[in-house]
Amino acid sequence: MSRKKLTRRQFVAATAATSAAMITAPYVRGAYAAGKLSMAFWDHWVPGANKASTDLCNEWAAKEKVDLTIDYITSQGNKNILTIAAEAQAKSGHDIFQMPTWWPHANAENIEPVNDVMDALIKQNGEVNGTVKYLGQAGGKWLGVPACVGSQIKGPCSRIDLMKKFANIDVQAMYPAGGPPKADNWTLDTFLKAAEACYKGGVPFGIGLGETSDCVDTAGAIFQSFGGHLVDAKGNLTVKTDEVRQALDYYKKLIAFLPPDVSAWDDASNNKWLVSGKGALIMNPPSAWAVAKRDAPQVAEQCWTHGFPSGPKGRFAPFLPFFWSLWSFSKNKEAAKSLLLHLSQPASVEKMVVASGGYDLPAFENLTKLKVWAEEGPPKGTLFHYPDPYKHQTLSIAASPAPPKIAQQIYFQATLTKMCLRYAQGEAMEKTLAWAEGECEGFMRS
Amino acid sequence: MADVAFEQSRIASAGGVRRRTSLHNALKRKSTMAFLMTLPLILLILLLVVYPAFYAVHLATLNKSMARFVGFGNFEFLFKRETFWLVVKQSCIFAISAVFFKALIGFIVAHFVHNVPAKGQRKWRGMLLVPWVIPPAMSTLAWLWLFDPSYSAFNYTLSAFGIGPIPWTGDAGWARFSVILVNIWYGAPFFMIMYLAALKSVPEQLYEAAAIDGANWWQRIWYVTLPMMRNIIAITALFSLIVTFANFDIVRILTSGGPLDHTHIFATWAFRVGIEGSDIPLGASVSLFMVPILAVAAIFILRDVTKRGNEA
Known part of the structure; x- marks a missing residue:
């Protein structure tokens, strides 16, 4: 039984070595410790846009010596939200998942807070808009980093020629490329008059009233412009208010000037409406314009993306952000956070926005004036006002400010568009409101 | 000690022979063969139908956040x-x-x-x-x-x-x-x-x-x-x-x-x-x-x- 004694000299040497290692440790970032990481991106509509994300990730992985796996998961057939549900149930899957709008909140219990990443990014890239905070924060913790990939504003995309010819509105003068908007007269009243004029001219506005996202987003923005909310931020029912009644009355008038089949429209219908040349305006990100550029260039060169008309309570535009969220069951959180920081650097963001032809929108305020939006065309400058560079409108999402878990139900059950249709089809206002109140009561279950 | 060990191994070997014979007989039975041949399908059904069905029943008894048992509350x-x-x-x-x-x-x-x-x-x-x-x-x-x-x-x-x-x-x-x-x-x-x-x-x-x-x-x-x-x-x-x-x-x-x-x-x-x-x-x-x-x-x-x- 020999027992090795630690001399005082050895003890001091060991302590000094440990202290030196501890002091230098902060300079050795966890991500440099390599390991494995997997990331699920939303599979982009725009051909070639995925390549920019892949290149950025691989560049980071090579530098950090991380074994990185990337998957692109489509939202066609809701495959992305099905995968999110499956991974949340299995508590296994990717480390980072690109979640659409409501999903960070819906999975808040399984998500790792990224406050440290967000604090650094806000310091670097500027503040994020209110919708990003509403959808991305719960109880003071950030549930994800707003992803520029896939994030979009669904504002009006107007036909320059048809709006001039039938509504006597020069959308380019109202939203000049390179300059601030001169759109004080661009109100919901003007919008309604223009809708009527274009309807009479045989080129009605293409605004859907189905149950899919595009239809709900437009209804949401118009309701918010009147101050109409079904449920308030505290979770109280606010269906039977004058603001909601005003919004319904407005929609009833508007529906009379829309194509007769809008109740059956889905997210593809408005795109087809614009590309076919049958309509003077739709509410969509620039994907419809991009398709027109390929399939109907004569239509594309007459398209101008711009701001939403304002209502009595302000000018609201639908904003749908994606988030890169980190599952709490991820085994390489430090590396994941390092990758999220890398993807949100201004240079990375610019690469992704350029690859998407200007479709993707960064949520940070310092990143809304990239060159790409000024240069994209034809016509040149068509996307200049798409990212709302002058903060001319409040970016919002339908059903807000209701608590997100209630708002998600209102959104996906398309309660707003259903209310508009019921009322427009002749149901009494109070009956429609009572129906909506009953629906919202159901959405409040916990 | 050696004898005991020998006896035990004989008993074990006799038992082994009996087991082998009964296994052989079982395998010769048509019903056993039928069962074995359908076993992969039975396992597949258990995995892909029975388990999800029972899991669905379990899920249906939870509250929205899946944190609490609510019995027939959802219904x-x-x-x-x-x-x-x-x-x-x-x-x-x-x-x-x-x-x-x-x-x-x-x-x-x-x-x-x-x-x-x-x-x-x-x-x-x-x-x-x-x-x-x-x-x-x-x-x-x-x-x-x-x-x-x-x-x-x-x-x-x-x-x-x-x-x-x-x-x-x-x-x-x-x-x-x-x-x-x-x-x-x-x-x-x-x-x-x-x-x-x-x-x-x-x-x-x-x-x-x-x-x-x-x-x-x-x-x-x-x-x-x-x-x-x-x-x-x-x-x-x-x-x-x-x-x-x-x-x-x-x-x-x-x-x-x-x-x-x-x-x-x-x-x-x-x-x-x-x-x-x-x-x-x-x-x-x-x-x-x-x-x-x-x-x-x-x-x-x-x-x-x-x-x-x-x-x-």
Whole structure:
């Protein structure tokens, strides 16, 4: 039984070595410790846009010596939200998942807070808009980093020629490329008059009233412009208010000037409406314009993306952000956070926005004036006002400010568009409101 | 010590021989072999059907955040919802009318094919099965284009005769008609092929006897064909009822449950509530509500089949 004694000299040497290692440790970032990481991106509509994300990730992985796996998961057939549900149930899957709008909140219990990443990014890239905070924060913790990939504003995309010819509105003068908007007269009243004029001219506005996202987003923005909310931020029912009644009355008038089949429209219908040349305006990100550029260039060169008309309570535009969220069951959180920081650097963001032809929108305020939006065309400058560079409108999402878990139900059950249709089809206002109140009561279950 | 060890090994070896013999005998039994051969399928069913079914039952007993057991709380909640009863009504309309017309069309077409001379019959059978062999998600996309609200090929054709435009998916009534029509188009060939097989097994002598008795065409069908086909009609209807009740793809692709929820059926509404609305327990409860309805239908139909089997 020999027992090795630690001399005082050895003890001091060991302590000094440990202290030196501890002091230098902060300079050795966890991500440099390599390991494995997997990331699920939303599979982009725009051909070639995925390549920019892949290149950025691989560049980071090579530098950090991380074994990185990337998957692109489509939202066609809701495959992305099905995968999110499956991974949340299995508590296994990717480390980072690109979640659409409501999903960070819906999975808040399984998500790792990224406050440290967000604090650094806000310091670097500027503040994020209110919708990003509403959808991305719960109880003071950030549930994800707003992803520029896939994030979009669904504002009006107007036909320059048809709006001039039938509504006597020069959308380019109202939203000049390179300059601030001169759109004080661009109100919901003007919008309604223009809708009527274009309807009479045989080129009605293409605004859907189905149950899919595009239809709900437009209804949401118009309701918010009147101050109409079904449920308030505290979770109280606010269906039977004058603001909601005003919004319904407005929609009833508007529906009379829309194509007769809008109740059956889905997210593809408005795109087809614009590309076919049958309509003077739709509410969509620039994907419809991009398709027109390929399939109907004569239509594309007459398209101008711009701001939403304002209502009595302000000018609201639908904003749908994606988030890169980190599952709490991820085994390489430090590396994941390092990758999220890398993807949100201004240079990375610019690469992704350029690859998407200007479709993707960064949520940070310092990143809304990239060159790409000024240069994209034809016509040149068509996307200049798409990212709302002058903060001319409040970016919002339908059903807000209701608590997100209630708002998600209102959104996906398309309660707003259903209310508009019921009322427009002749149901009494109070009956429609009572129906909506009953629906919202159901959405409040916990 | 060595002897004891020897004895033990002898006993063990005798036991081993007995076990081997009994295993050998068991393997020689037809039932054992049948069980072993079906074992992979049984395991697959356990894994892909039984486990998810029990998991769905478990989910249906949880609250929205899946943190608390609520027993039948989700069902109690559903019973108070207007939309849920609309979905129940629509699922019944959808399934019963689709199965009825699939059976009727299948029966009629099976007779036509049965009467086609044997030489050309194979071609007809193959062609008529086409709707059934195309994955419904794909064929429904084609129907979606035919029914497209703005560019419907049907409306284009009808406009030549001064008819329309018909809001195929925009009006509640027409939308219900459209989803049922596509389901009939997809499912009728299954009935046709089952009825054709049944028709071929009806003894020719029965028709000859009926002809001698002076039975006309209708009487031959009513008194000979239908009684001989009753069991196959019942079983086919039951299978189809189960599949049609649980349909998802046709409604999801054509209307997504709209307009105003008037085409939602159990599966599409369960998806809307459970996956899109992130309320998985409620979605599971909606889909499980099909079970008692289908169980009652199955009990009645199978009891009838068994009764007739005993009578025979």
